[in-house]
Amino acid sequence: MFRYFITTILVFSSNYCYAEISDEIFYRNIQRITDPSILEDARLDTFTLIRKYGYPCEIHRVYTEDGYILEMHRVPNGKYNAKKGPKPVVLLQHGLLSSSAEWVLMTPGKGLAYILAEIGYDVWMGNARGNTYSRHHKSLVATSSEFWKFSWHEIGYYDLPAMIDYVIKETGAPKIQYIGFSQGTTVFWVMTSTRPEYNDKVSAMQALAPVVYLRNVRSPLVKAIAPFTNTLEIIFKLLGKNELLPNGKINELAGQTVCVEEAITQFLCTNLLFLVCGFNEEQLNKTMLPVVMGHTPAGSSTRQFVHFGQIYKSDEFLQFNHGWIKNKFVYGTFRPPAYNLSAIRTPAFLHYADNDWLSTPNDVHRLSRSLKSVVGKFKVPMPEFNHLDFVFAINATNYIYSRLINIMEQFK
Numbered sequence: 001m002f003r004y005f006i007t008t009i010l011v012f013s014s015n016y017c018y019a020e021i022s023d024e025i026f027y028r029n030i031q032r033i034t035d036p037s038i039l040e041d042a043r044l045d046t047f048t049l050i051r052k053y054g055y056p057c058e059i060h061r062v063y064t065e066d067g068y069i070l071e072m073h074r075v076p077n078g079k080y081n082a083k084k085g086p087k088p089v090v091l092l093q094h095g096l097l098s099s100s101a102e103w104v105l106m107t108p109g110k111g112l113a114y115i116l117a118e119i120g121y122d123v124w125m126g127n128a129r130g131n132t133y134s135r136h137h138k139s140l141v142a143t144s145s146e147f148w149k150f151s152w153h154e155i156g157y158y159d160l161p162a163m164i165d166y167v168i169k170e171t172g173a174p175k176i177q178y179i180g181f182s183q184g185t186t187v188f189w190v191m192t193s194t195r196p197e198y199n200d201k202v203s204a205m206q207a208l209a210p211v212v213y214l215r216n217v218r219s220p221l222v223k224a225i226a227p228f229t230n231t232l233e234i235i236f237k238l239l240g241k242n243e244l245l246p247n248g249k250i251n252e253l254a255g256q257t258v259c260v261e262e263a264i265t266q267f268l269c270t271n272l273l274f275l276v277c278g279f280n281e282e283q284l285n286k287t288m289l290p291v292v293m294g295h296t297p298a299g300s301s302t303r304q305f306v307h308f309g310q311i312y313k314s315d316e317f318l319q320f321n322h323g324w325i326k327n328k329f330v331y332g333t334f335r336p337p338a339y340n341l342s343a344i345r346t347p348a349f350l351h352y353a354d355n356d357w358l359s360t361p362n363d364v365h366r367l368s369r370s371l372k373s374v375v376g377k378f379k380v381p382m383p384e385f386n387h388l389d390f391v392f393a394i395n396a397t398n399y400i401y402s403r404l405i406n407i408m409e410q411f412k
């Protein structure tokens with residue numbers, strides 16, 4: 001019965017890896033949870049989950065220029081505020097290894113999608129190619145390595161524009177607002193720098209834990225893998241082919257720095273998302289962990305990791321590095337071109353936190369110096385606030401969402 005829930009699918013490009021969390025660890029932890037509703041939330045898909053809580057939800061299919069079929073989820077109005085008619089439209093874009101579920105996992109009153117729907121927004125949630133909901137292509141099957149030949153560049157260059165055009169066409173809104181979390185911000189900068197006309201389709205962008213420069217990352221796992229990023233083979237070796245986290249180098253490294261001998265953190269150590277991002281004990285609602293585990297990791301290509309690793313190493317926001325010979329063929333230059341940040345014009349608001357392992361304050365400051373479209377930069381007033389807290393924290397509403405909503409109201 002819990003099969004679906006227990007298994008976590010993790011996909012690495014060119015090889016389709018199916019990883020299972022150890023049943024033993026899972027059951028040891030799951031037994032302590034008695035609320036069947038929480039167990040149910042862990043295995044429902046985004047659409048069914050939203051409907052379960054009495055909110056309207058629609059599924060939309062969007063085709064990209066290069067043939068990927070993306071599934072979007074829309075909450076057109078709130079449960080209590082069911083007002084129809086024209087509304088301000090917002091697109092929420094999830095982070096790496098995640099999906100649209102990210103915005104609703106924490107239940108109504110806590111999940112950002114619900115909050116925005118209740119205050120009168122028409123809420124659209126994107127799903128990047130390769131995740132649980134966007135595993136289809138006009139001609140490629142998701143088990144082929146050809147399907148997985150993309151990094152976040154393609155998500156920004158193809159997926160976002162396709163979704164934005166679709167949303168604008170469907171709603172008739174002249175412009176939409178955008179909220180991205182982590183990689184959801186990276187893909188936005190990719191889009192607006194490579195296809196500048198999309199700057200005019202978005203009235204304001206809220207960047208939660210923005211990611212462009214990575215020199216100061218503090219995630220031990222990322223720092224451990226980054227030096228090897230140009231060698232896919234080594235990554236495969238490190239991650240193992242059929243296990244999520246074999247007892248190898250990664251577990252050792254992560255074990256020393258992230259995991260302590262306590263049931264709850266051991267549980268977290270089975271999840272790549274927490275290994276990469278760390279967690280903030282105080283803001284993590286442990287009752288909700290099975291739900292987070294049930295929905296993440298939601299799939300991504302190896303190239304997404306590799307591309308981030310290249311950014312970390314080169315310390316520049318460059319397109320994917322295929323190696324100099326192929327670069328010459330693909331880009332016409334031996335070195336991958338830099339994303340042109342001067343082409344970005346959409347007013348942007350950066351929200352960052354001191355203890356964020358991935359989107360560190362120094363890297364965010366550097367981004368805000370390089371982007372002339374930054375209007376505001378806000379630090380979360382909690383020193384322990386970490387990366388995933390932007391979407392999962394118990395107090396996300398007080399710490400971030402209330403400010404974010406105040407800003408958004410000015411762009412309606």
Ligand SMILES: *[C@@H]1O[C@H](CO)[C@@H](O)[C@H](O)[C@H]1NC(C)=O
Pocket residue numbers: 107285286287288394
């Ligand atoms: C944690 O989640 C449970 C289940 O949704 C909820 O009942 C509880 O109030 C949450 N705790 C906090 C501190 O928000």
Ligand SMILES: *[C@@H]1O[C@H](CO)[C@@H](O)[C@H](O)[C@H]1NC(C)=O
Pocket residue numbers: 196340342343
């Ligand atoms: C970058 O974008 C700016 C503004 O659109 C433009 O003036 C400039 O020529 C671009 N630079 C490159 C290298 O394309």
Ligand SMILES: *[C@@H]1O[C@H](CO)[C@@H](O)[C@H](O)[C@H]1NC(C)=O
Pocket residue numbers: 394395398
């Ligand atoms: C955090 O949320 C809890 C539960 O919703 C609440 O009791 C508490 O006052 C909040 N703390 C802060 C600092 O806002």
